[in-house]
Amino acid sequence: MNQDAVKDLLVRMADDVLILAHRHSEWTGLGPVLEEDIAFSSVAQDKLGHAQALYAILHEHFGMPDPDVMAFGRAEADMRSCHFVELPNGEYDFSLVRHLLFDAAEYVRWSALRESSFEPLAKLAHKIQGELKYHLYHAQTWIVQLGSQGSEESKARMQSALNTAWPYALGLFESRPGDADLVATGFFPGEDALRAEWEVLVQGILAKATLTMPHDHAAVLGGRDGYHSEFLAPLLVEMTEVYRIDPSAQW
Amino acid sequence: MATIVSLDPRVTRMEIEQDPGSAPEPKAELDQFPTFEVFHQERTGAHHVHVGSVHAPNADLALLLAKEQYGRRGQTVNLWVVNTRDVVTMSAGDADIFATTPEKTYRDVGAYMVRNKVEAYKKQQGEQKS
Numbered sequence: 001m002n003q004d005a006v007k008d009l010l011v012r013m014a015d016d017v018l019i020l021a022h023r024h025s026e027w028t029g030l031g032p033v034l035e036e037d038i039a040f041s042s043v044a045q046d047k048l049g050h051a052q053a054l055y056a057i058l059h060e061h062f063g064m065p066d067p068d069v070m071a072f073g074r075a076e077a078d079m080r081s082c083h084f085v086e087l088p089n090g091e092y093d094f095s096l097v098r099h100l101l102f103d104a105a106e107y108v109r110w111s112a113l114r115e116s117s118f119e120p121l122a123k124l125a126h127k128i129q130g131e132l133k134y135h136l137y138h139a140q141t142w143i144v145q146l147g148s149q150g151s152e153e154s155k156a157r158m159q160s161a162l163n164t165a166w167p168y169a170l171g172l173f174e175s176r177p178g179d180a181d182l183v184a185t186g187f188f189p190g191e192d193a194l195r196a197e198w199e200v201l202v203q204g205i206l207a208k209a210t211l212t213m214p215h216d217h218a219a220v221l222g223g224r225d226g227y228h229s230e231f232l233a234p235l236l237v238e239m240t241e242v243y244r245i246d247p248s249a250q251w
Numbered sequence: 252m253a254t255i256v257s258l259d260p261r262v263t264r265m266e267i268e269q270d271p272g273s274a275p276e277p278k279a280e281l282d283q284f285p286t287f288e289v290f291h292q293e294r295t296g297a298h299h300v301h302v303g304s305v306h307a308p309n310a311d312l313a314l315l316l317a318k319e320q321y322g323r324r325g326q327t328v329n330l331w332v333v334n335t336r337d338v339v340t341m342s343a344g345d346a347d348i349f350a351t352t353p354e355k356t357y358r359d360v361g362a363y364m365v366r367n368k369v370e371a372y373k374k375q376q377g378e379q380k381s
Contacts, residue, residue, distance in 0.1 A: 026261055033284065035305050039319035134318070141315045145308070238260055 001185065005178025006118070007062055008080070009188065011070075012224055013109070014054035015081040016172065018071055019232070020102060021047035022239050023089055032092055039138060043099070046131045053128070057120050072243035076233050082223040084168035086232045090161075093154075096146070097161040100139035101169040101202065107136045108197045109188075117186035140205050147209030155210070162206070163214050170219030173198070287313035288338060290331040291321050299331050310334065 024044035031037025055067035064070060085102070089095045110132050113125040146154040173195035183190040199213075206213050222228065254266045284306040290299035302321050307313035313332040322330055341348075356362040 030261065033306060035307070035316035035320055039316055042319050042323060138315060141311055145312060149309070 002178050002181040003062060005181050007058065008176050008178055009182060010054050010058050012080040014051045015079050016085050017047050018051035019081040020085040021051060022235060026089055043135055043138060050128055053124050061120060072240040073247060076228055076236055077226040079228065079232065080224055082171040083220045083229040084171050086229045087168060088231055093157040093161040094165065096142050097158065097165045100143050101165055103135040103139050104201050105172050105198050107132050108194055108201060112189045116188060143205060144209045147211045159211050162211055166214040167217040168220045170217060171221050174221050174224050176224060284308050286335045287332040288335050289317040289321050291327060292329040293326050295328050304335060
């Protein structure tokens with residue numbers, strides 16, 4: 001097994017979901033209606049759990065630092081999240097569109113990982129299958145509602161948020177040098193294959209929502225090499241504030 | 252104009268004016284979503300039990316939001332949602348129609364002593380077999 005390639009894949013998956021969990025959690029207490037506030041916060045908690053599970057695999061099987069250190073103890077340049085998850089929440093329209101595009105990607109990725117040749121990852125994929133199905137259901141229901149059953153304003157806002165998010169969302173599928181080895185050993189199907197499947201899934205949902213899928217955009221890249229958007233550094237300061245007071249504290 | 256500085260950085264970021272000058276516009280009446288009643292099923296085959304309500308613009312969203320409000324803790328296999336307007340109910344003032352006069356014991360199960368008859372029947376059946 002190409003250990004470096006595996007670490008690269010799992011770290012970038014975990015970092016994406018960690019950072020987005022933090023962004024989602026920023027809505028807690030500020031959501032549009034009480035019920036949705038609770039639902040969205042719950043999604044954020046699920047996401048955090050997925051990040052923790054991935055960091056735990058990295059710790060147990062690949063000798064990386066424990067999950068807390070991975071999540072809170074790394075410098076910005078050591079993070080591997082893509083710019084898409086780093087962007088501020090903006091209005092709820094953008095947060096929902098990002099939720100849809102990200103969770104469609106997670107659904108496709110983890111569905112494929114159920115067949116992974118790496119057993120701990122395949123097991124985790126089975127374990128979180130229900131949560132991911134729910135996350136996609138949650139995102140899809142809102143997008144279809146606001147796209148096809150809302151007002152002119154809601155539809156226009158969803159389309160505008162979608163156009164903004166699209167090039168960033170493509171950054172989720174940045175291929176890495178070690179990926180070929182992982183594809184060859186059946187570890188995962190590769191970013192290009194995942195992206196193709198994701199586009200079909202997203203296209204179907206957007207059609208139901210009467211929204212138009214953007215195309216011919218270049219992906220916004222850089223995060224996988226440690227070059228981040230201007231929004232990550234302040235997020236890390238806020239997210240790690242308590243941890244940094246005393247990294248050795250037992251909770 | 253000074254803005255609110257909170258221990259919660261999210262609130263600080265909103266740059267809410269400390270002294271807005273005028274009172275906020277009152278909300279229009281009935282601008283909330285309607286309510287849907289939620290019924291929760293714990294096991295396959297069990298009754299759906301009424302557990303509360305959610306605010307939602309339509310049934311699809313009500314079902315989605317009910318999942319988190321009523322299905323995230325404890326065992327759940329299914330949920331129903333019903334628009335509160337579709338629930339047909341009696342007036343609370345009519346509760347007295349359920350109060351029946353107490354002397355009609357012949358309407359209560361407890362008024363019938365059948366055990367003796369059952370035992371006599373069993374005995375009779377036993378005798379016939381032997």
